[in-house]
Amino acid sequence: MERDPRVCVIGEDVGHYGGSYKVTKDLAGKYGDLRVLDTPIAENSFTGMAIGAAMTGLRPIVEGMNMGFLLLAFNQISNNCGMLHYTSGGQFKIPVVIRGPGGVGRQLGAEHSQRLESYFQSIPGIQMVACSTPYNAKGLMKAAIRSDNPVILFEHVLLYNLKERIPDEEYVLNLEEAEMVRPGEHVTILTYSRMRYHVMQAAKTLVNKGYDPEVIDIRSLKPFDLYTIGNSVKKTHRVLIVEECMRTGGIGASLTAAITENFHDYLDAQIVCLSSQDVPTPYAGTLEEWTVVQPTQIVTAVQQLCR
Amino acid sequence: MALTRRSSNLLKSLTTINPTTRLFSTSSDSSITIETSVPFTGHKIDPPSRSVTTSSSELMTFFTDMSQMRRMEIAADSLYKAKLIRGFCHLYDGQEAVAVGMEAAITRKDNIITAYRDHCLYLGRGGTLLETFAELMGRKDGCSKGKGGSMHFYKKENGFYGGHGIVGAQVPLGCGLAFAQKYSKEDNVSFALYGDGAANQGQLFEALNMAALWDLPAILVCENNHYGMGTAEWRAAKSPAYYKRGDYVPGLKVDGMDALAVKQACKFAKEHALKNGPIILEMDTYRYHGHSMSDPGSTYRTRDEITGVRQERDPIERIRKLLLSHDIATEKELKDIEKEIRKEVDQAIAAAKESPMPDPSELFTNVYVKGYGVEAFGADRKEVRTVLP
Numbered sequence: 001m002e003r004d005p006r007v008c009v010i011g012e013d014v015g016h017y018g019g020s021y022k023v024t025k026d027l028a029g030k031y032g033d034l035r036v037l038d039t040p041i042a043e044n045s046f047t048g049m050a051i052g053a054a055m056t057g058l059r060p061i062v063e064g065m066n067m068g069f070l071l072l073a074f075n076q077i078s079n080n081c082g083m084l085h086y087t088s089g090g091q092f093k094i095p096v097v098i099r100g101p102g103g104v105g106r107q108l109g110a111e112h113s114q115r116l117e118s119y120f121q122s123i124p125g126i127q128m129v130a131c132s133t134p135y136n137a138k139g140l141m142k143a144a145i146r147s148d149n150p151v152i153l154f155e156h157v158l159l160y161n162l163k164e165r166i167p168d169e170e171y172v173l174n175l176e177e178a179e180m181v182r183p184g185e186h187v188t189i190l191t192y193s194r195m196r197y198h199v200m201q202a203a204k205t206l207v208n209k210g211y212d213p214e215v216i217d218i219r220s221l222k223p224f225d226l227y228t229i230g231n232s233v234k235k236t237h238r239v240l241i242v243e244e245c246m247r248t249g250g251i252g253a254s255l256t257a258a259i260t261e262n263f264h265d266y267l268d269a270q271i272v273c274l275s276s277q278d279v280p281t282p283y284a285g286t287l288e289e290w291t292v293v294q295p296t297q298i299v300t301a302v303q304q305l306c307r
Numbered sequence: 308m309a310l311t312r313r314s315s316n317l318l319k320s321l322t323t324i325n326p327t328t329r330l331f332s333t334s335s336d337s338s339i340t341i342e343t344s345v346p347f348t349g350h351k352i353d354p355p356s357r358s359v360t361t362s363s364s365e366l367m368t369f370f371t372d373m374s375q376m377r378r379m380e381i382a383a384d385s386l387y388k389a390k391l392i393r394g395f396c397h398l399y400d401g402q403e404a405v406a407v408g409m410e411a412a413i414t415r416k417d418n419i420i421t422a423y424r425d426h427c428l429y430l431g432r433g434g435t436l437l438e439t440f441a442e443l444m445g446r447k448d449g450c451s452k453g454k455g456g457s458m459h460f461y462k463k464e465n466g467f468y469g470g471h472g473i474v475g476a477q478v479p480l481g482c483g484l485a486f487a488q489k490y491s492k493e494d495n496v497s498f499a500l501y502g503d504g505a506a507n508q509g510q511l512f513e514a515l516n517m518a519a520l521w522d523l524p525a526i527l528v529c530e531n532n533h534y535g536m537g538t539a540e541w542r543a544a545k546s547p548a549y550y551k552r553g554d555y556v557p558g559l560k561v562d563g564m565d566a567l568a569v570k571q572a573c574k575f576a577k578e579h580a581l582k583n584g585p586i587i588l589e590m591d592t593y594r595y596h597g598h599s600m601s602d603p604g605s606t607y608r609t610r611d612e613i614t615g616v617r618q619e620r621d622p623i624e625r626i627r628k629l630l631l632s633h634d635i636a637t638e639k640e641l642k643d644i645e646k647e648i649r650k651e652v653d654q655a656i657a658a659a660k661e662s663p664m665p666d667p668s669e670l671f672t673n674v675y676v677k678g679y680g681v682e683a684f685g686a687d688r689k690e691v692r693t694v695l696p
Contacts, residue, residue: 008490034490040520042513045479049517052420052483055468058490079473080480087459088469089451090673125674148676 001031004059007145008035010050011063011100020065021101021160047073047098051080054094059145067102067154068114081150082125097144099153101160103194103244104292108157110280113288117221118250120152128221129175130154130192134164136219139173147175154221156194178225180232184214187238187302190229190255192218195242195293202298211302221251229255230263237268238305242293247275272301336364339633343568344625350550352557352586355575359567363635365411369566370626370636372410373403374645376427377623378652379436380596383426383443386656387600392443395472396457398596399427401564404622405530405590406431408569409498413577416493420468420481421500423458424530424594428500432467434460436655437662446662453665454673475501475508478527482514485525485585496524496580498573504535506549515585519556522584526576527553529589530563536598537607550589563590564620593620 001007008031013020015028015038028036039046043064050060064070070077077098084092104113120128127149131137137155144151181196182203191199196217203213214232218225233239239259241252252273259271274293281291340358347354380400386392399406402424409419410431421428426439434450442449443457451459451470460470468484471477481499488495505511506529518525529549533540540547550558557579561572572588579586593616597604604613630636 034521037521040513040516042510042517045482045510045513045517048476048479048510049483049486049514052468052480053487053490054483055463055480056418056484056487058487075473075476076479080471080476084469085676086673087451087455088461088463089449089454091451091461091463092468093676127675 001027001035004145006057007059007061008037008053009061009063010037010039010046011061012039012041012065014038014063019063021157023155023160024063043069043072044076047076048080050096051076051084051094054096054150055084055092059095059097061097061099061145064098064100066112066114066157067100067116068111070098070100070116071114071119074119077120077126077150077152078123082123085125085149093148094150095148096150097141097153098150099141099144099155101155101157103154103156103158104276104281104288105157107283107285107288108281109283113281115245115250115276117154118245121222121251121254126150126152126222127175128152128154129219130156130221131219132156132159132193132196132217134162135166136173136179136217138166139171140175140219142170142172143175146172151175154193158194176220176223176225178219178228179217180228181215181217182213184212184236186212186236186306187214187240188229188232188236189213189215189240189242189298189302190218191215191242192221192251193244195244198293198295199242199298202295202302205295205299206302209299209303211306213302218255224255224258226258226262229259233259233263234266237266239267239271240298240301240305241271241273241275242298243273243275244292245275246278247273248278250275269305272305274298274301336362338362339366341567341629343562343571344565345562345568347568347572348550348560350548350553350558350560350587351555352559352579354559355571359571361567361570363630363633366626366630366633366635369407369411370623370630370641371644371648372407372431373566373623373626375436375648375651376400376403376406376430378645378648379426379430379439382440382652382656384596384600386440386443391660392457392600393445394456395423396443396600397424397598398600399424399594401595401616401621402530402532402592403427404566405500405528405563405569405592408566409528409573411566411570412573413496413498415465416495417577418466418468418481418484418488418495418497419500420471420477420484420497422471422474422477422502422505424502425458425460425470429460429462429467429470432462433465434462434467436652437658440656440659441662444659444662445664446659447665447669448659448662452669452673454669475505475510477501478505478508478511479514481527482518482523482525485518485523485580486521489521489523494581496526496577498526498528500528500530502535503529503531503533503540503547503549504538504543506531506552507544512552515553515556515587518585519553524580525585526573526580527585527587529587530592531589532592532594534594534598534607536602539607548589550587553585553587556585556587558587558589560589560591563592564622565625566622
């Protein structure tokens, strides 16, 4: 925001309140009420407003207080955000960033635990990225703001409290690149967002059992970084996808299709995809745990895959 | 019969031409003051005066521009029936006064955004006939390279932001345009046009609330042609006084078939919006064609109603009568202008027919902005499946 006066933030309680997860804390004091705009509760309209402003050259960042609320803005995101560059023959750029926390939290209930990656993934014209660590959150956010394409940045409710040492100097990450978390030889585990931590936990157990998993945080949900993924598949010949998305029509489903289409010859076994159950997220703590993929399930899956 | 119950309201604003002053002058551009057909009605605001200052050259421009728009829409009708235009085609004939009146009151730095009935507004904003017909026929020379179609006309450099298919979605965008103008401290306004059908959309009120909250220079213009596709306004809206719908936002009801009234209202609205924030304009207008080319337009209204409005309130006829009564042009001159326009339109259609279809590679262009090339390829990068430029 300091670098470019056209960057502004639009969302509910982003200004004086500092953001419901404190992401925009202190920004309103520094940049003023117009640049950090507190909106009324009107997702459809303020997303539309952000897109209209972007058509003239501003670079708004829209915050959905919870990703699930952005379903109300689906029309604007799909028809106007994604498609305007195409239907205007290239006349308009829509450099918006749409971000917000999503994913399953701690007993927040079904409507506040939604994973919208799967709903948005077919929209032509948008890019989707999911951050998972403070380091890649900062890098991807900067890249998303600087990108001339509309980017949807998926954050996770439970990852806001992570602390990490990050470089002082400026860095920007590539929006379309996946991150190699742990190189290995036996199996490729593809994951993103919070599931990365479950996978890393499972990886510890797996290493003790003598397996050597390669963990890749795909980060870029649309388009997939098939280069990094492909090289990994060529090396290990086995793929496990661990995601928090629903089974039906989720990111894992698309990724399975993409890998099968492109790297079928390199696979020694069927691709296994572990996703959340196709149910609304229950409130009860134990039920909620069973909805999401747990590290023990990952360990079992790897053992079965590597037999 | 229920259908005709309300049609008499449409003929209420009859043409009464009462020139209050007429300056005899040898100069070709004499200033004329004309009264609008009906006075303005205001909601929480004092309406502007009925007397509009105009000039003979402006009236001639109105006549030429409106005739061009009318001819273009009628030509589009025949092209659609000849299956050269496909899909949806929403025609604006009858409503031309709104387009020309608005243009006369504002500059190209002000923004206009509208829904799918956008051909004439595009023309008014500086689009050419060739670009219009080529886009309608899906050719390369169209304003959106043939990839948008009838509902997606845009001209960024002249402040025309389209061209939107989903009813009502353009109003928040319009408020966003106004937000950007306020953010960049420009002294310009944004007009967001919508119809009587869209006036019942929730996002309109959301956007209006935000525009009023932040004093955005947004002007919401309801082009009330009394029918939301096949549903008459009294069947869709409990309160069809759309200019009053803003409640805390002032509104103005304008005779949308009188180009001078439209001009006066838009000028007034621009001054208001720059100082005090949003205002709603309701243009009382009428469309002769059906909602789109697939709608005959006669199942929900009578032909008598249509011909009645055409006889009493046609915008082009009004200007023609003004021109003749003020001796600005003769009958023959006006007929010659119309003939000239007909030729222009025919030439544009012929040129558009010559224009080629878009190249197959255009399927993948403009999905993403250039420079952020997205590639989908195999692992060894040998086989590039596609590059989205």
